[in-house]
Amino acid sequence: MAGPTLVDQLKTKFGEKISGANLENIDPWIEISPDGLLEVCRHLRDEPSLAFDYLSCISGVDYLHTDEKKAAKSEWQPHTEVVYHLYSMKHKHSLVLKVMLPRWRDNEPGELPEVPTVSHLWSTADWHEREVYDLSGVYFTGHPNLRRILCPEDWVGHPLRKDYQMPLEYHGIRGR
Secondary structure (H helix, E strand, O other), rough: OOOOOHHHHHHHHHHEEEEEEOOOOOEEEEEOOOHHHHHHHHHHHHOOOOOOOEEEEEEEEEOOOOHHHHHHHHOOOOOOEEEEEEEEEOEEEEEEEEEEEOOHOOOOOOOOOOEEEEEOOOHHHHHHHHHHHHHHOEEEEOOOOOOOOOOOOOOOOOOOOOOOOOOOOEEOOOEE
């Protein structure tokens, strides 16, 4: 579905809010700037020729090399990606969207990167965003109930971040 014509249409309509694309991937994707996410997603859902009426998954991906030698050779800077998988029941086509974020807001360690919620556009985003918040440490601004979904409320850190340190114990229970 994510052929050049869709990317061109989106670039024409949204300009620099469409910040990249990789249509050669197994799952072709389009990159959207964080400030364009809501506008683009609303269009993808509401435009009759597209009708992306189902959000099947949101994932958080932490791009960080913890090995200094690998980091020195890396072609990318550490960052976080939020990946959205959309599907149109009507047209039977799919699309992957990516939003690139810094690992930490304002480069302040511990300050979670932020992206707007899409839970008001697709109700399935409610739990998916909570999972990404809990495990990957991305804050979804405007989410109606953003709290942990898998880890206990008092858990410290986000386990899917590459630099996460597993606590030696939790409430007196020792880990491995």
